[in-house]
Amino acid sequence: MDGITLLLVEDNVLNQKLIFLTLSKYGFNIDVANNGKEALDKLDSRSYDIILMDLMMPVMDGLEATRSIRDRERDRADKNIIIGLTANTYDADRDKCLSEGMDEYMAKPFDIEKFQEIISSFGFEMTSV
Template sequence: MAGIKLLLVEDNVLNQKLIYLTLSKYGFKIDIANNGREALKLLEDKKYDIILMDLMMPVMDGLETTRQIRKNEKKSGSVNRNIIIGLTANTYDSDRDRCIKEGMDEYMAKPFDVERFGEIINNFGFEMSTV
């Protein structure tokens, strides 16, 4: 499935470039937000298939942004829930549990692992095209 629309919410420019370059090779159409507030603004006008959400960001972190996205979905009565995958350097079970509790659908540890990402999105019915 080529052309999957992905919103990358990440404040670290090096991580942005790495993930963008990696996933672009697989045909993803990627927009980047530097923080949660920018992400919410983009979501007002665009629909994404997947949101890859860093947890620790300035302005608005990933957990608060996820709570706001879920609140907006509920308020709009939308039946199409955004798929949100948390992305963090922390690898503790408590971090994963917190991500899920706050409304994320899945969780990935940094550094970004494209194979793990492929496994996760496959669980949601998406397939990465071959390079």
């Protein structure tokens, strides 16, 4: 396997580095976007297996970006897997993520075991490099 392609949409540089370094150890091919608008721009030129989307960002937040992605996919068979990422752990936040079109949700700080559990439910398997 050439590695799972992942778009990390996160405005916090420390979180970007932590998640990037963690997932790089498992062979992920990662692009980073600082907000939802940058994510949409990246999706214009490349497809990804998984999008890890922060909810609270400047310019365009994760929920608005997710709605735009789902609008773009309306007439396509293939859909992006979007996992919401937020510091909030309330059930209402999870429900909002799912109702806005995200496939799953996880709380910060980033937990590699939880992430592995989530992506395995979509048929992806992580391997150490």
